[in-house]
Every structure is written in C-alpha cells, then in structure tokens.
Amino acid sequence: MEIKTFTVADLKTALLSEDFWLTKNLPITKHRALSYSHNPRADKDDLVLLVAYQDNQVIGYLGILPDKIFVNNTAYKFGWLTGWWVDPCCSTAGVGAILLFKALNAYHQYLGVSGGSKEARKALDASQKFFAFKTLQGLDIRFRFNVTRAISRKLPTMKIFRVLFKIFDAMLDEIVNLRSFFWQRRNTICQRLTFEYISSIDEETGHFIQRHHQHDLTRKGKAELSWMMIYPWILSAPLKDSASRRYFFSSRSDRFLYLGVKVFEQNNGMVGFFMLKVRDDRMSVVYSYFESHHASSVTAAVVYHALAMDMSALSLYDERLVKSFAELHCPYWSTKAVSRGFFLSKTFADIALTDYRLHGGDGDLVFY
Secondary structure: OEEEEEEHHHHHHHOOOOHHHOOOOOOOOHHHHHHHHOOOOOOOOOEEEEEEEEOOEEEEEEEEEEEEEEEOOEEEEEEEEEEEEEOOOOOOOOHHHHHHHHHHHHOOOOEEEEOOOHHHHHHHHHHOOEEEEEEEEEEEEEOOOOHHHHHHHHOHHHHHHHHHHHHHHHHHHHHHHHHHHHHHHHOHHHHOEEEEEEOOOOHHHHHHHHHHOOOEOOOOOHHHHHHHHHOOOOEEOOOOOHHHHHOOOOOEEOOEEEEEEEEEEOOOEEEEEEEEEEEOOEEEEEEEEEOHHHHHHHHHHHHHHHHHOOOOEEEEOOHHHHHHHHHHOOOOOEEEEEEEEEEEEHHHOOOOOOOOEOOOOOOOHHHO
8 A cells, every 4th residue: 555645736736647537536626626726825835635545546535624723813734634535445454544644743733623424533533633622503494395305315216206296395485485575575684784795705805804803713814715715626517527426525516606795784884794605405604704783684684695595404603693593583494403513633732722713614614
C-alpha cells in the first residue's frame, strides 16, 4: 500500500493530469478539487488530500479543508476532515486510521470534524484524539409532504402508482398555497420588508457581516462566503455522470444552489443577511447575520423565501431563528428538533471556545 499526499498546488496540477482521473474509484471530483484550490484560507503548501493506493487503485482517501478559528483575536490555523472513505473490499487493515493519523501530524494535531457518519464518529472515538466540542440544536420544518419523492425513495416498487401520488401531492400543495397566501396577507412583518439578492458577497454585505461576526468561532467574511457560493461541491445535474458514479460522496443533485439575501426594513436600512442553500426540495440557512432585535424580521424573510420557492422543508440552526419561528404562526405540517455535532482535536481542549458561535454551514456542512 502507498499513501500519496496532495497539497493545494498538487491538486492544481492534478486537475490538468489525465492519469489522476483514470482510477476505478475517484478520491475527489474535479469541481471539488477546483474548490479546494481556491479556498482563501488555504496556502499552496497546505495538505488537502490523502489517498491510499494498492496496485495503482484507490482504496481510501481523506480530504482536509483548511480553515481558521478566532479566539480573543488570535487566529489558529487548522483543518476540517471531510470525504473520509475506505473501500469496504480492501484487504489492508487500518487504512482509515493511517489516513487520520497522517492528517493529524500534517496539521500538528489541529483538526476538526463537522457532522460525520456514525462510522466516522466511531473512528474518532477509537483514536482518542477528539472531543465533542459543540452541538447545534436546530429545527426542521416540513411545509410540503412530497409523497411522490418519499415513497419513490423508500419503496421503489410503488412507482407504478406515482400518478396517484402526484395527484395527492397536488391537492396537498394547493392547501399549502392557500394557507401561505392568507398568512402573507395578514403578516405585517413581511409587508415592510424588501430584499436584494447576491450571488457573491458585495462590499455592503461584507461590511455588514464584519460588524456581526465578532463572536463567531470561524469568522467567515466576504472572501470565504463568496468562495463557497462560487465553487460548490455539488452540481445541479439531471443524471449521474461517470465521475459521480466513481466517487463515494455526493457530487450532484437535481437542484442545487446558493442564494445570498439582504434584508431591508422600512426606515431601518439593511437589518440582516442570510445565505441559503437549496438542495432539491430542501432549504437550509447556512449563515445568518443580524441583531437579535431584528430576529423576527429575518425569520419571516427566511420563511417567505421557503414558501415562495416551493420548498418541502426548511432547516434552521441559528437559535434566534428557531425561537422566532414559533412566534410567526406561519403554515406548516410538522416540525422536529435536529442537531449537528462538531468535534475538535484535543489540542483545543485547553482553549476557551464555548462562548463562540458556530453556524449551520461551518466545517464542510455548507457544501452538502
């Protein structure tokens, strides 16, 4: 077995190499490699990908997303683990652990994990190198049932009845549309709001974010948020291409986009900004910036967009948005509590981090 390491500079070279993309299993997609190479918090010599080869075939890989943590105006360079995979048919034991410990050594033990599968969390526990840092408590709101999609995924044999399911969906959607119409008519908050949409962070928004991110652990700014919006890991495409069939993690969806929304209130100017991620029929607020006394206006703006864009579900991880949602009395079918866990290597254990805020898009969560 051979472990190859790729820095940002190496990935830029790999993008131009035909041989790198000829393996049975791909360790990364081209658009994800392009994103890695444009990360504003990555230096050209930063390690961003470890790949295990056996007989010139990929049997495992681990990505690292360089980032920074800010504590008392001190910046700590570290990396988020992402895209950790080992071929289940691999006969070589301990490949995943080898990749993990090489990543830890490369980043001087300064690593973090956002979310992660059950298998990944078990591996982190077994390494005894990480601790559970923080769990974001969020809310998942269901606006539309989308019975057709749900049944097609869980019970493929029922697809023969999809016409009936679509009729049922259409009936439920009309109920939602009617309820939404009356809610918007009687909601005075929405009536005094205006919006401006951006596909990357402009100067006004950059300054607004800078005034509101001082208590954020990772303090994303204009450069970082623009990079996320311009270089996604998921592409909108109707079918899987050859690359996505050879890459273990998701790289396409029927619908995927980011949208930056500036919120203005009459007589108050700009009162908030949030970055939306839309994947298929689900919307998530991945970053949000506003004063707490404007929470009801920003929450109403988020819900207004979810309804206007015919979203089936909306996920909120900002506790101020979650709290304000209950006060809106907007139409929905159901809600449930959700959470996102974050883990840091034990090198951070002695640094006071608990008073700092994380966003629902921190780590690699914004990209999925």
